[in-house]
Amino acid sequence: MASVTSSARTRWPRLPRVVLEIEPDNRPSVAVARAAGFRLTDAPPETVTDKGRTYTLLTWVREAPGAVP
Template sequence: MLSADVRLEGDGVVLRPWAERDVPQLIAIFNDAEMAYRLPVPAPFDLSAAEAYLVTARRAQQTGHRLCLAVTGGDDLARGEVMLNVAAGTIGYAIGPAYRGQGLAGRALRLMTGYAHTVVGLSTVYLEIEPDNVGSVGVARSGGFRPTGGEPVFVEDKGRRYALHRWAHADPAPPAAG
């Protein structure tokens, strides 16, 4: 089970659990055409979608399946999200349109990757990225992820079928063999 009070800090970012006070920011972050295009979130992403998102994120964390944390710059204002799917060993990230270009996604990805390796104990973590998502590819590279070269995973969402290519990050300090 994942701790309900996970808070990660470093490199000028703080990753913390979503809270009720974040509902307006959830809407500002996810109610965007590109977010709706790239992510499996409702469009429009309104008040009811934000409230449902909070419930789903909390339930997933309580069951130990997924950890969804708000990305802040240390001032507590949520600017995006980083998510760890424990069972799949995947990380996802999204930064609101108004906050892009500040390196938040890369810094949040590095923090979550370290957490996945050292606390959760995942020897390898993955990203799944559309090849034309240039920003996300840049974030992956900045986080030390490399393409696996495997076959893409095909997904269908909101009537759109697309390919996600896997990127991997291996734990640089795997546990010593007994």
């Protein structure tokens, strides 16, 4: 994840933030997001239905240095 974020910032240096949407029970993805410097936002959970499956997503964000949230 950190390399993806770093790559995005290299390709689009003016990218002020990167947003992830992760299922709360997906502990491996949550651990990777935290390790890569993402933080959980206070945005309400989003319920999504895709291919017959309904699930909830939490929003995580990593701000670029100096970015205004």
